[in-house]
Amino acid sequence: MLKTLRQICRTGIVTEPPPLSDDTLRVADALQSRILEVLGRALCIRAIDAGSCNGCELEIHALNNPLYNIEGLGIRFVASPRHADLLLITGPVAKNMEVALRRTYDATPDPKLVVAIGDCGCTGGIFGESYASCGRVSNVIPVDVAVPGCPPSPHQILSGILTAISKATGD
Amino acid sequence: MPLQRWFDQAAQQSESNGDGVIAGAPKAWGLIVARDKWRLAAEHMAAHGGRLLSLWASRDGNGDDIVRAAFIASPGVLVLSLPLTAAEVDYPGIEQWFPSAGRMQRAVADLSGLRITDADTRPWLRHAAWPESYHPLIHINTPPSPAVPVIDNYAFVLVEGDGVHEIPVGPIHAGIIEPGHFRFSVVGEKVLRLEERLGYVHKGIERRFSELPMLSGHRLAARVSGDSAVAFSWAYCQALEGIAAAHLPPRATWLRALALELERLANHLGDLGAIGNDAGFAFGLAQFSRLKEQLLRATQRALGQRYLMDFIVPGGTRLDLASTGTLILIESIESIMAEVDTLRTIYDEHAGLRDRFVGAGVVTPALAAKLGLTGLAGRASGQDFDLRCDLPCDPYGDLAPQKTVRSEGDVAARVAVRFDEATESARLIKRVLRHLPIGLHHVPVSIPSEGALGVGMIEGWRGPIFLALETDGSGMILRCHPHDPSWQNWPVIEHAVIDNIVPDFPLINKSFNLSYSGHDL
The missing domain is CATH 3.30.460.80 (NADH:ubiquinone oxidoreductase Nqo5 subunit)
Known part of the structure; x- marks a missing residue:
């Protein structure tokens, strides 16, 4: 126990400041401020791998590490779409995941936001569209913000999430 | 004999x-x-x-x-x-x-239409998105998808008896995890039977390979399973360079080994934290995920990427390592490993963790041998095999890695193997950095005039990655089959959880940490 406490004290607080939102990542029109009022200052995210290679998952995981400390911003990953305000979706949508993804979207209460993560989520990436892949996430459900990268860094993913929940400049 | x-x-x-x-x-x-x-x-x-x-x-x-x-x-x-x-x-x-x-064999039936004489002929990778008569590796034209996407009615094995009930889980799980379906048959909390249903992230990788020129296939190989990008892209390039009779300069193979051990270390650090977290020790996740982040940042500063998705290319590596990069990596590895030693003592002495780890999800060496358990999980169950030691490719003969084998076969053993292998990878990384041969890090690879079959085999962090590549005389890929050790190890989890309680499943599953994407292709 002493060793654990000593390690915690030695580590200290390592959290870094978050990135700014980035309007170039927006896919859909500017958000209505009403949605922001509903969501308030706490955001619940449901992460869904719709067919990724698991590279993007590694970087989404990193958001929970003490340096990015996403929970410190009031943002939390939740276990059910019914608890979620925002869906964070990776991968080209595998056809074998299409039904599950649609049902998850339908199960998420309105108003909801969708952020597609990674080159595959944005365009279908290297896998494209095929007998087994629907390609980009927006081919299956509406997307608000798309974050490119293979995989995008935790900083870029966080910026995408913050973009989705902030008002577009000039709004 | x-x-x-x-x-x-x-x-x-x-x-x-x-x-x-x-x-x-x-x-x-x-x-x-x-x-x-x-x-x-x-x-x-x-x-x-x-x-x-x-x-x-x-x-x-x-x-x-x-x-x-x-x-x-x-x-x-x-x-x-x-x-x-x-x-x-x-x-x-x-x-x-x-x-x-x-x-x-069931996947072969789905993708190529070849039937087996064995009993289980249920589809495996094919769900309901394409008809049974369509075989994506044979037929050129893709059939139209069903107008309304449907879910197939997979024939799970039904367990019947007094008090037996089923818990279906997935494909979408309650965390940041890849999708797959688990069907538990339980009495009370105790698992009588687990049946896995995978294939949800099947995205047509093998078909996609056959549309690519052989000199670009390494990018797709790196994305078969993102956490094993280095291992897959190296296996691909090994097969390709064999076909093209290319001889790599020593610096290129040493840089590849550096990348492979960085990948192993990063994954082990991540898993050690996640396994601790699944046993209720959030401190472990906070500490190890911080150390992993340090390693990824050092990797980015030294080699240009946090995850080395496109570092290995046909003929060598995309980038060379500058002397500043060497210093950054050595310094970072030494500071990380000093903390890993402290954390290992904390894990070993923590009564609550020992209580959850020891005796959970046991796979005995005899069962492991029978089922073919391989890689890291295999070595925790007495399967004395590591490609780096037993069939080394360059430069592992020179690096002489030490193998870790344990016989308990439980979560504790899989944690201990990870600690040992992380320490060994750190030693290998420092050895590579201190003795990196001078010379070229890349040589051009020319397309051979005749097609051939080549194979690549690399010990990824999870286990042996195998890849078979067939090319034609014009430089196109005829067929590429990447194989992740998860194929061997997924069925073993069905045995490992028997008689354990349902709440221990996430912990047991994480202690294997198998790939869905690498398996589903």
């Missing part, structure tokens, strides 16, 4: 037609066998300690089907090929000696 006989035959076939030695990985031979010898060879392999690496289907130049199986045994790797004529509607299965072959 019957085992050696098959390798001798392969060597003889090589003298008669020059086809026996397979390009790429060291000590690989190919042997074409007739239908009656296919099962006999498998029986001999199983009886004399041979392991099944992979089983897949391909086609020869005349459009005739070939089933191939790769085994690894003491003399090396043997790729058996069984040619099938159009009149043959099925081929003999080998599941009775190699249980892991069952799902591979």
